[in-house]
Amino acid sequence: MRTTKEYNERRNEILNAAEKLFHGKGYEKCTINDILKEVGIAKGTFYYYFKSKEEVVDAIVSRYKEIVVSRAEKILKIDNISPEEKLMHVFKAMRMEEKVNSDTLNDLHKTENALLHQKTLNQIVTAMAPILVKVIEEGIEKKVWSCSYPLQYMQIFLAAALTLTDEGIFELDADSQMKVIAALISILEKMLEVPEDSFMKLFMQNLV
Structure with missing residues (x-):
């Protein structure tokens, strides 16, 4: 059964992954798909928390x-x-x-x-x-x-x-x-x- 994480916990997880990728790859080169792979979430989950x-x-x-x-x-x-x-x-x-x-x-x-x-x-x-x-x-x-x-x-x-x-x-x-x-x-x-x-x-x- 899939574990449902608290809103802030999941949001911070996405931010932590994105920050790591931005610093490693650079903002321009990093894609939303890179963030999805790093966190292990679907695109719909990402867009639930962030529009872009x-x-x-x-x-x-x-x-x-x-x-x-x-x-x-x-x-x-x-x-x-x-x-x-x-x-x-x-x-x-x-x-x-x-x-x-x-x-x-x-x-x-x-x-x-x-x-x-x-x-x-x-x-x-x-x-x-x-x-x-x-x-x-x-x-x-x-x-x-x-x-x-x-x-x-x-x-x-x-x-x-x-x-x-x-x-x-x-x-x-x-x-x-x-x-x-x-x-x-x-x-x-x-x-x-x-x-x-x-x-x-x-x-x-x-x-x-």
């Missing part, structure tokens, strides 16, 4: 996003740190290396996974900007800094930071990457109208 391969990608991207958002939201609830520290901790929470293995991240950067990569960046900017706004508003309320356009500035900053520091897009040596990071921090300081070098020391402390 792209919908599977969206669900996988949501996994990455949820890791970052969950960590950032926990930081928002911390009361005994300054807005400056909270801001740096939220940025640190976005470092996927601590939750996703290096092989997975390297595969994400492959040309054949461009859509998966693009969607991940898009979702992280969309989800994280409002969280950063809460930190910015806390700093404004405590008169730590000023900011005319919190949401728009955070969207611009995230899009620039995630793109320019992404090794899958720009191949920079260590010195060039540090200069980009220094420039991004300088831009953040101008956005929040704080003195120059206000964030550099905090940033370096949060790298470890």
